[in-house]
Every structure is written in C-alpha cells, then in structure tokens.
Amino acid sequence: MNKARVLLPFICFLFLVQALNAQPQYRDLMWGISDAYYGMFDENNPYATVEMLNHVRRERFYLILPRVMREHQVDMWIHVIRPWSWGGTDPLRYEFGSKSGVFIFTDRGGDRIERVVFEGQVVDPGAYDIVRGESKFINLENYEIMDYLAENPGKTLESELDFRFMGLREFVAERDPKRIAVNYVESLSLPEGSETFTMALTDGISYTDYIQLRKALGEKYAKRMVSAEHLILDYLSRRVASEVVLYGISGNLRERPRKFDKVVPGVTTLSEIGDAYVLNKDGRRITSQDYVIQRGDLIISWRGWAYVLRQGEKDIPPYIKKFWDDIERIRGILLENIKVGPTGRETVDLLIRKLEEAGFSHHDRQFYDRCHNPQKTQVALDMHAEGKGVLAPRISHLGPKWHSNINLRLFHTFAIEYFVFMAVPEWAKANNFTGQHLQVMFHDGAVVTGRGMEIAYPERYRKIQIIQ
C-alpha cells in the first residue's frame, strides 16, 4: 500500500507535467492563443497542439497569403515586430510564429509566395523558405556590436536598430517589387474593438522602425511603400479548413444544455438549481436563492429555459410559445441569408430588411426598447467573427466601421449572437405597465461556406423544457 501511495501521486504528477508542457512553444509566444485573439481557439482546446497550430499557419501561407497579396496588388509585404516589446500586441504573432522580427513575403510568381524571416527567430522555421535568424549584432548588452565594429572598421551605424535591416536594400532590389505593404495604419482606427482593445492591429511598426526601414530601402523602394492595413485585416479574417476543425472542436468542448428534470414544484429552491433566476406567473423576476419553485414559473439560465406547468396546463402559455416560435423564425432568417461574399454591413442590412418584413423590429441596443412598437418582437444582432483573428467581419452595427466593411469569406467563423425581446401584455398590469417582457440572448457558433451558413457545433440550447 505504501508503494501505491508513492506511485499514484507520481503518476498524477507525470500527467500534469505533460499537460502543462503541451504547448511550450506557444506559451513562449503568447500566453495562450486567446491572449491576443478573440474567441476560443486557444490552449484550452487539447487538439490545438503545436503540430496543429503549425499546420494551420502553413496552410494559411499556402492557401490564403497568395490570394490576399494578389487581390490587394501587393508584391512585397514587410512586417516588422519590435524586439523590445516581446511581441507586445502585434496581431500577427501567431500567424508568423514569432514575437519579434522582420518578415518579408514576396510574390515571385507561381502558386506560392516566398516567405522570409529577414531578421528574427520563429517557432516554426519549416513554414518559411529562408530564416536568416536573429542578427548577432542586435543586442548591445553582449558586446556583439563590438564584434561588428571590429569586423567592419570605419563603418559606424547610428544605432543598433540598423542591424536588423542590414542587407535589406539588396534583398528588395533583387526582387524589385512595385508595391511594398508595410504594417502601419493610414486610414483605419487603431484599436481592434471593445473586446480586444489590447491589440495593436495593423499599426505595429514604430515610428523609429519606419524611419529605419525607409532608410534601409533607399529612396527608390521607400517611395513604393504603402500601408498594409487592409491586407493584414483581410489575411486575419480568412480561414482554412483546419481552423474550422479547431473551431468546431472548441465548440464541442463547451457546456451542453442543462436539464431541469429534478425540479419539484413547491420543493426545489433556486439555490438547488443554481445559476438561474425565475420569472413568475406575473412576470416578476425572482433571484432570491431561498425561493421555492412554484407552478407557473419560468426558470431561466445561461444554459437553458424551463417552464413549470400549472395545474391543468398541458403546454406552455401562448405568450411563451410565441416567444420561442419567434426565436425559431429569427434563427431561420439568419440561416437563410448569411452567405460568402457580401460585407458584414451588407449582410446586416439584408437581415434587418428580412426581419422587418417578417414582422420583427430590429435595433442595435442590447436591451428591451420601450420606444418600439410593443406588439413587435425586438431583435438585436451582433454576429462578430470568432475562433481566431479579429472581431471582423462583423454582422452588426456595433464596433468601428471597418468591422462591418469587410467581406464574409469562405469558412468565416462567427458567433450567432442575437438578442430577442418580446413584451408580454399579460404581465403588464401586475408590473404597473412598465413594459415587462421576455428576453433571451444566444451566443453559439457558425461557419459560412459556399452553401451558406452552417452550424459548427451544438448550440447551448434551442428549446424550452417543460416541467410537469
């Protein structure tokens, strides 16, 4: 037994260590992919292994990079991530597998784009054609600059920053690009959005690096520099099949609808149910944990709804039934009208038109609006991108304009986030005519394919349960 006592903790420890070391490369790069990316494509997904994450990068380089560079008429893309910020908030850390460096992608014709790490280290060198590594002169602290000066008598550089771009002019001249996209912003807003405010987005290069880069390129090529802002956003907003796989698996790991089978009217308390509140037969909201569930109560939680039938009732009351019928109709409108091609804005405008034609009232506030026609069920949409990358393209009026100006691309993964509000006249009198209503919010996942919108993983819940 003593041996077992030693052996069992040892085995536990072994497994724990294995689990913790699952993604060391990416921990070093960022604390979980989700650290810099909105959504759930992160290290909590056991299938997001180093091999899978490297594979996604390579597939993106192979399938997406040539397309976006050609569509944006860019034949060279230079992306600089500052070394002293440890990758900071650069949105392409994962895409390039690095937290610092000078990355150069050149369209030299053919099916693929030449990928070069001009200066810097990467976690996945196999994704690149050339990895020159970190400049040995980059760090003043280890006196390597002295070596450079010893090897190059008479040559004095203004600062150690110059070393990262050494040889760049020759490299670029050999490829002679017509348009060189660089990671600075020209027309877009800086922050990614309210929920990923830490991202530098397309504005990654510092002023100092910009100056250094111009100098290194020389006048001829410096003149050809353009902002990479739209190229970067386009690159981030597109998906390959393996990203859909990870997105779907992440969704499959989410919680499932909860069941209320054990609720006994007149006996079970809210605290025994947990994480739920009640709307009673008069529409009054009850959150007290000591409250005992009564017949006629509507139990509402993040993972499901349930209605407790009154004596003699065979089905849910008509107003609750209408609410859930409306939800299904709204869902049907979303499923039928979201396609590859249009922008987020064009899509949301189409959805609003379809919703209103179907008798709903759309608004962009995520609460019940008393100014709207109380006879109409209200809908608010915020179907932002999800999974990995940025919140855009966003099928919503929320966020900066560019979020909704981006086109929905093949395999765009997004949150089916919508809110539904419906006034319940039956509850009006008991609530002093204050507009008591039913409301629900959904936040599930979808993918846009050539066939339209598809559901990526089981939804958190779609039906109301009935407690006899």
Place this chain on the structure above:
Amino acid sequence: MSKIKVKIFLISLAVLILGQGFFVLGQELEADPYLMKLIRQEKFRVILPQVMRENKVDMWIYVKRGDDPLSFELGSDSGIFIFTDRGGKRIERAVLGGRGDRDLYDLFASEDDLPQFVAERDPKRIAVNYSKERPKLNIISEEDFHKLVHALGEKYAQRVVPADRLIVDFLAGRTMCEIALFGELSIISAKAIEKEFDKIVPGVTKLSDLKGNVFVRDPDGNEHNNDDYVIQRGDLIGLLLDAHMLDFSEHNGGIAYVLREGETHLPPEVQKIWEHALTLRNIFRKNIKAGLTGGEILKTLIQKIEEAGYVYIDKDIYDRNADPLKTQVHIDFHAMGRIISQEDAPRISPLGPDWCRSFKIPLYHTFTLEYMIHMPVPEWGKGKHLYICVHDGVMVTERGVEFPYPPLQKIRAIR
C-alpha cells in the same frame, strides 16, 4: 484529513487524470448525442435539398425495416420516411408508420395514409431505396416494394426510380460539424499511429504485435501484412489505423524506417522516396477540384503524374515492364468520414466499379489521399525497389485540396 481520505483522494485523482489521458489517446470517441443530433439536422437542412434537386427527385420514399446504411442519418430503424420537395429552401420530412425525432421530422402519420399523402404532393419523380447496380443500396425488400407500388397506384408507381445515386450523394455530403469531427478523428488516428511505432523493438516486435493494418514489402515487392514477421533493421513499415465515433470513421497512414546499425538518419534512397511523396502530394493538391467526376479527375491526375516523370500503375504492384529508372505511382482516393460511405461513394481511383467513378466529387468531400510509391533502386539490382503508402485524410474546397489536420510530415526513423 484522515489517511483514508488522503488515499481516496489520491486514487480518485489518479483515475481522473489517467482517464483523461486515455480518452485523448484512445481511438474510439464516445458519441455526444447533441453533436449526433446536430449532424442529422444539418444534413437534412443543408445536404438534402441540394442532393434531391441535383438528382431531380421531388419525393424520396425510404422504406426501412431495421438497421441499414441510413440508420444514423434517419435516426430510426423502422418506418416509411418520405422527403418531399415542396419548393422553398427546405424539404418536408415525414414518417409514416414509424417513430422519429420530433425535432427532425415535420409530420407523422400512419402507413395507411401513404396513397393520399403522395397524391396530395403529386411528385413527378419518386426515388425509392432500391438499386439495380449496387447490392448494398438495394435496401427495400421485395415484399415492401410490391406493397409500396400497390399503395401508390399506377399513376405514381410509374414515376418510381431507384434512389441509389441520391443515397450516395446524401451520404457523401459533409456539413461543417461533420468536418470538425472528421478533423478530430484524424488527429486521434495520427497520434495513435505514433504510439504504435513507439512499440517497435527491431528484431523483437512482430507485425502482428501492432494495432492496425501493418505491412512491410521487401525489395522484390513481397509483402508481409499483419503476420508474425519480425521487424528488422532496414525495414520500411507502413501502418494504417482508424479512429471512430459511432458511424464516423477516419483512418490515417504512417511510415517508419528502422535504422540499420551505424545509421543516424534516413538513408538517401528512403529520403528520396519521401521527396517523391511530397512532389506527388503537391500535384494532387493542385489538380483535384469539386464538381468533376472521380473518373475525370483520375484522367487528369494520370496525365499530371506522367508529365512529372512518373509511371502511373493501376494496381499496387511494381510493374517490371515499365521504365526501370522511373518511379511508379498507384492511387486510391476513396471517400472517408462515414464508415458506410467509403465504398458506395465518389472515388478517384482505378479500383472499384465504374459506377463510383461516375459521381461528381461534391464540395467539401472528405476522402483520403492514398497513394503508393514504388521507387526503383537500381544499385540493389534489377527490379529491386522501395515501397511506401501515403494515406492522409483531406477535403476538397473551392480552393482545392485542404488538410483539415497536419498530414504526414516525414518518414519516422526508429532507432
């Protein structure tokens, strides 16, 4: 805390952690009922209208009397399932004389209602689950068929056609939640293969000690397959292993080389055959498109393979009459993802009946890039060659072939 509590805690913790480990590394996943239901719903919503319209069928009658190829999709084992295209984006789904999930089906009725049900909908082409060409798809019993024809009456009985092609298209269609599952199973299968290779001790391990389809071919092309052959240094081993969840299945291939004494890396000829594998992978990726038939794609691939300097062979056997300096390639890109739809499915291959090659490769088709390379090694003697089989799961999208998970990256060296 008492000693007993500590013991219980430690044992529980160990069981919990070990259980998780085995779950991830195991090859059979427990089916999630919510995911299974979603797959059925999405197939009905996304695939069904498309395949019925492509096959010009406005009513599909499926008489089911037990387990058969559509048990999973229909979610039931008995009844008459009738799908009717009544216009609009969706297909009406009805069950007559059977049970079904009320979230999947729109209406339920008695079998006796069939004549009236059909007459009300007045279909022009009624597909019924029989086949004149494929035994596995000849599902309806003779008795049921006669009863059905009688119930339909002459007018509608004349409109009956076999549903075999429709069934194949329906089974071959993949929704995105299936793609995620396909990727997940592929990852598990790839991991399991590596685990099997970990077990190999040269001179000790027999092929039969390893799980899966394990094979070694000698330089003359003689194969040992899952037998008691003891793995030797210098062997190039192929291993195919599956992972599955209910009716969903994927199997991958791995390749390992057992280093000889003194070798630290793969010898040049083994490295060279792997380079051929990568060159061919690129040719396949570029030339497989959705919308063409398996037969049309096969023709193109043969042409591209030969333009690249290889000899195409329609059997997985080294051709001693071919140019002895040229590497030979055999392909069998069969469907994958659903166990049932691996045979009666679109296929880019010289194998199987012409019928399978006559199907168009649907968008998001999941299949295997399975190809066999026979590379002559002249310095070993006339006709001597190396052999590998590459077997990776892929899907075809608007952009061509995509890998939903990391394909085989190298020939693994076993010390």
